[in-house]
Amino acid sequence: FIEKLPGKFDFQLLENGKNLSEGQARLIVFARAIAGKSDLFVLDEATSSVDSVTENLIQKAIERIFKDKTVIAIAHRLSTIRHSTNILVISNGLIAERGNHAELVSLNGIYAQLLKTLEQQQSSTLPETGHAQ
Secondary structure, eight states, X not given: OGGGSTTGGGOOOOGGGTTXXXXXXXXXXXXXXXXXXXXXXXXXXXXXXXXXXXXXHHHHHHHHHTTTSEEEEEOSOHHXXXXXXXXXXXXXXXXXXXXXXXXXXXXXXXXXXXXXXXXXXXHHHSOOOOOOO
């Protein structure tokens, strides 16, 4: 998105990034985290304000750049955590389920129900593809 800003890398940011969208501000925070030298990263709703294309790019970057790092990802979007090694499902402030995606789906618990609900929502918003008769 920087290439699209007036002046590109010379674009003047206002205090607290007031002249950026929430998604653009998140991308800058993400870039700053990547530039750091930490072995632990906490990503709190890192992709909540970005479109699905940008979310996919961020997910691929996380997998590649943070490969040998510890990443704690706090997310409501299941697509954000689907490929995680260890997923904790928190309910009422307690760990209700723990495992990877496949393990949590096989438990048929909270995570599996969230996944089913999401899939139903997505299928109900897809356009009908019928054939004229």
